[in-house]
Amino acid sequence: MAPLYCSQGHENLEDSRFCRQCGERLNPVTEELYQGGIVGRTLSFRYRVLRELGHGGFGRTYLAEDINRFHEPCVLKEFAPQVQGSQDLQKAEELFEREAGILYQLQHPQIPRFRELFRAEFQGRGRLFLVQDYVEGQTYQAILRSRQSQGFCFSETEVTQLLFQLLPVLTYIHERGVIHRDISPDNLIWRSADGLPVLIDFGGVKQVAAEVISQVNPARVAQPSGATLLGKIGYAPVEQIAKGEAFPHSDLYALAMTVLVLLTGKAPQDLLEDNHWQKQVRLSPQFMSILNRMLEPYPVKRFQSAQEVLRALKGGVPKPRHNITQPPVEYQSGQKPYPATIAVALPAKTELSQFQTLPPVPVRSRRGSGFVGFFASLLFVAGLVGSGWWAGNRWLLPLLPISQENQVKPQKPGPQPTPSNPLEPTFSKAEQTRKEKIIKRREELGIDNTFFVGLVNQVFHAKHPELEGRQLSRETKDKVLRSEWDKIATDLLDRLQTISPEARSRMGQYTEASIQARQTTVNQLNLSSRALNDLTDAQFFSLFPEQPRENLLKQPVGQVWQAIADDQLKALRAGTALEAIQFPEGSFSHQLNGSLKPGQGKAYTAQLAKEQMIRLKLQTDSPSARISFYLPTSKSAALLEDSSEREWSGKLTETGLYEVVIVATGSDPVNYTLDLGAAEEVNTGGEN
Numbered sequence: 001m002a003p004l005y006c007s008q009g010h011e012n013l014e015d016s017r018f019c020r021q022c023g024e025r026l027n028p029v030t031e032e033l034y035q036g037g038i039v040g041r042t043l044s045f046r047y048r049v050l051r052e053l054g055h056g057g058f059g060r061t062y063l064a065e066d067i068n069r070f071h072e073p074c075v076l077k078e079f080a081p082q083v084q085g086s087q088d089l090q091k092a093e094e095l096f097e098r099e100a101g102i103l104y105q106l107q108h109p110q111i112p113r114f115r116e117l118f119r120a121e122f123q124g125r126g127r128l129f130l131v132q133d134y135v136e137g138q139t140y141q142a143i144l145r146s147r148q149s150q151g152f153c154f155s156e157t158e159v160t161q162l163l164f165q166l167l168p169v170l171t172y173i174h175e176r177g178v179i180h181r182d183i184s185p186d187n188l189i190w191r192s193a194d195g196l197p198v199l200i201d202f203g204g205v206k207q208v209a210a211e212v213i214s215q216v217n218p219a220r221v222a223q224p225s226g227a228t229l230l231g232k233i234g235y236a237p238v239e240q241i242a243k244g245e246a247f248p249h250s251d252l253y254a255l256a257m258t259v260l261v262l263l264t265g266k267a268p269q270d271l272l273e274d275n276h277w278q279k280q281v282r283l284s285p286q287f288m289s290i291l292n293r294m295l296e297p298y299p300v301k302r303f304q305s306a307q308e309v310l311r312a313l314k315g316g317v318p319k320p321r322h323n324i325t326q327p328p329v330e331y332q333s334g335q336k337p338y339p340a341t342i343a344v345a346l347p348a349k350t351e352l353s354q355f356q357t358l359p360p361v362p363v364r365s366r367r368g369s370g371f372v373g374f375f376a377s378l379l380f381v382a383g384l385v386g387s388g389w390w391a392g393n394r395w396l397l398p399l400l401p402i403s404q405e406n407q408v409k410p411q412k413p414g415p416q417p418t419p420s421n422p423l424e425p426t427f428s429k430a431e432q433t434r435k436e437k438i439i440k441r442r443e444e445l446g447i448d449n450t451f452f453v454g455l456v457n458q459v460f461h462a463k464h465p466e467l468e469g470r471q472l473s474r475e476t477k478d479k480v481l482r483s484e485w486d487k488i489a490t491d492l493l494d495r496l497q498t499i500s501p502e503a504r505s506r507m508g509q510y511t512e513a514s515i516q517a518r519q520t521t522v523n524q525l526n527l528s529s530r531a532l533n534d535l536t537d538a539q540f541f542s543l544f545p546e547q548p549r550e551n552l553l554k555q556p557v558g559q560v561w562q563a564i565a566d567d568q569l570k571a572l573r574a575g576t577a578l579e580a581i582q583f584p585e586g587s588f589s590h591q592l593n594g595s596l597k598p599g600q601g602k603a604y605t606a607q608l609a610k611e612q613m614i615r616l617k618l619q620t621d622s623p624s625a626r627i628s629f630y631l632p633t634s635k636s637a638a639l640l641e642d643s644s645e646r647e648w649s650g651k652l653t654e655t656g657l658y659e660v661v662i663v664a665t666g667s668d669p670v671n672y673t674l675d676l677g678a679a680e681e682v683n684t685g686g687e688n
Helices: 028-035 086-105 140-149 156-174 203-216 238-243 248-264 268-275 285-294 306-316 329-333 370-381 394-399 429-445 449-463 476-496 501-506 512-524 529-543 557-574
Strands: 047-056 059-066 072-079 114-122 125-133 137-139 188-191 197-199 578-580 589-596 601-608 613-620 625-630 640-643 647-651 656-664 670-678
Touching (some): 137 140, 140 188, 156 248, 248 306, 449 476, 512 529, 529 601, 529 625, 529 656, 589 601, 589 656, 613 625, 656 670
Antiparallel strands (some): 059 072, 114 125, 188 197, 613 670
């Protein structure tokens, strides 16, 4: 019997009508859809529904075939929020596309591949469906049940192998701003094709569904402080269950609990009390120590990243015989499609003997650091060849990719090994000392060498277009130019030290996916990417006032912009750069005071209604202050954008969260007062 979940992720029996934990009515919409005979129908003139695979609080999951792709099997996940009318459904669809868009960017062989989101009319009601690839396999929960019927569970060796296989997947999604939120044995599939675990059923999709319901029907889902509570009781840590907050270390907690359940066959609630799990299973001291740290009730004491857990495993626990930490070669090189995955496993009839020892995984190649790393290396090295004097030095040559078949792994950010004799004796003692100081300081700041040389070359050749990219020689004739190159390098290090160490270390590795991940994360804060870009631009152009805006992200300096964007996003998430305007009870206006350092900014949001008369006024003596006033719909033109005007008034054309962004673009601090007033009562509780 398949479990049934409510909108908050609580598990119930399949025939339950109400949630046993929160009392929510289960599946009234999707039950009607199922009884209406969707099985056997063809949706969107393309997907023929074969049978139901499972169902939960937000809809059912079906096995279908794509008649436009040679009847290829696929999975349809129905997104069925309980809304009425086409406007509510359209709003639900827009929110789902905005919030869940990052899932479409995930391209990894061990997570579901999202094909498309489509809308289908059925029995007079609009439905939303998510299409995913399909693969045959069994969940680890099903495997555990089979083993328990024979009197045994998983071994330490097997769960260690599982961690080595799964932690790189978590690294991949966490680096893209995605938190799974719902790791458990029934959300991991042992793929029969290659024996790899597949991470399924991302909780972010459920979070979007819950948010849709809360916005169009606020009485349906209770959310403290706007958080959406998702995750299974026992698997999710306290900050996720109690506050709706999820971080990478939250997934690590759930993964450790999943491992314990596989080792013991016990429910999480039976294992947590007084560390009862330590009495249920005998483990090596090193492995027990790692699990203990992953399960710390205080988040700051846990491992903070999947990479940290991997390092601990490699240092303290013998690795499995097979190299199971790397994606297949086909995925790294991009030469062949990655294996298909599924969001729900079929109830396959597999004999117990197949799972007494999980089949060995084929050895994975370690060619390079993946396609993204290879592309980033080409992007910046292309700017180095024939440019700047350092580009011709012997000690940079190992960074150049020889070929895709025999590629040298790019160096990671952080301190780089210094060659025994990086500086030729033809330089004077003073010049050698100057260059050595630059090298040392770059290493102390944790800035990647390849990226940094490309950045200096970009600035240097922008000042000397007459050189046409000519490489500087070690001869006396280029002594002055070499001195200028070094001066630029020193100046850039001064500017880059204002960026956080974490963001600095990633310069040279940011990609288009990094931008998309930030956009998704900032949207989850009920803020648009326009506001984030304003804050980023303010700091960036404070550091690089001479930098043209054209093609910014395609140049090495664009990596600096992305690093600053990361820092600004962190400030928004911490609440230091973001504030919600709440009108005092009985008042139709609100006044806020603030102070900004040069290059700093702050964003405000206010829930306003259509047809309201609004007056926005910025009072400041600083001419360098700029203000933007954005509508809730990102496609709508701004009411003010990076403007030196100090006042706007008029009637609003939309209902929703409006954004006000104030930035200090000059070299002096900005003190300001922001006044926001409405001609009638402001609706601060959302649309009805």
